Amino acid sequence: MQTIAERLKSAHARIENATANAHRPPNSVKLLAVSKTKPVSDIRQAYDAGQRLFGENYVQEGVEKITELQDLTDIEWHLIGPLQSNKTRVVAEHFDWVQSVDREKIARRLHDQRPEGLPPLNICIQLNIDDEASKSGISADALPALVDTISQMDRLVLRGLMAIPSADASEAQQQKTLAQLHDLFARYHTKLTNFDTLSVGMSGDAEAAIENGSTMVRIGSAIFGARE
Numbered sequence: 001m002q003t004i005a006e007r008l009k010s011a012h013a014r015i016e017n018a019t020a021n022a023h024r025p026p027n028s029v030k031l032l033a034v035s036k037t038k039p040v041s042d043i044r045q046a047y048d049a050g051q052r053l054f055g056e057n058y059v060q061e062g063v064e065k066i067t068e069l070q071d072l073t074d075i076e077w078h079l080i081g082p083l084q085s086n087k088t089r090v091v092a093e094h095f096d097w098v099q100s101v102d103r104e105k106i107a108r109r110l111h112d113q114r115p116e117g118l119p120p121l122n123i124c125i126q127l128n129i130d131d132e133a134s135k136s137g138i139s140a141d142a143l144p145a146l147v148d149t150i151s152q153m154d155r156l157v158l159r160g161l162m163a164i165p166s167a168d169a170s171e172a173q174q175q176k177t178l179a180q181l182h183d184l185f186a187r188y189h190t191k192l193t194n195f196d197t198l199s200v201g202m203s204g205d206a207e208a209a210i211e212n213g214s215t216m217v218r219i220g221s222a223i224f225g226a227r228e
């Protein structure tokens with residue numbers, strides 16, 4: 001059985017290969033280790049192997065882990081799961097990034113609740129381009145207004161876009177979605193300072209995402225093993 005350190009190394013090799021194949025600069029794609037449902041001992045192993053960016057899906061579970069791992073002061077914690085408005089305060093107080101913002105109300109609350117002593121909270125807007133079944137994420141039509149609103153909030157930094165393309169789309173459909181995401185990202189990347197993140201690609205589709213401009217892949221099972 002492979003260790004977490006070995007699987008992390010393989011994940012980095014996949015990213016490096018895909019980046020080179022796409023003729024993109026080395027180190028232009030970050031690895032977010034998705035540790036949802038996994039114990040803090042697994043996170044410590046990944047940390048000891050050099051990993052610093054971790055993603056959690058569930059607010060309560062994430063906050064418990066962040067609190068337990070306070071001694072690892074240079075971890076960057078990303079919330080990547082759905083966020084209800086009654087949970088925004090604890091998120092604003094604990095996380096470094098929220099990638100799943102999809103409406104003004106949530107952004108406004110995160111802005112108002114971000115503690116003064118902390119740097120501004122990093123935000124990605126979650127887009128829902130092809131996955132009708134999932135309720136999370138906004139449509140491309142609604143994007144300009146939300147970008148505009150969040151850009152004006154000084155306790156938030158708008159870093160980019162996040163998406164979870166449908167896992168069972170055809171290859172042609174997947175390609176179309178990824179190209180559309182890249183196009184939307186590029187539009188704001190050239191206009192807005194700090195808008196540098198296109199968070200797309202998981203264990204199963206990291207290569208296709210990197211081919212289409214992803215700057216951050218979110219990998220869970222390929223690092224920590226299958227989830228229950």
Ligand SMILES: *Cc1c(COP(=O)(O)O)cnc(C)c1O
Binds near residue numbers: 036164202218220221
């Ligand atoms: C679980 C999850 C991932 C990681 O998925 P794997 O297939 O295990 O790599 C990435 N992003 C989001 C939003 C997730 O919920």
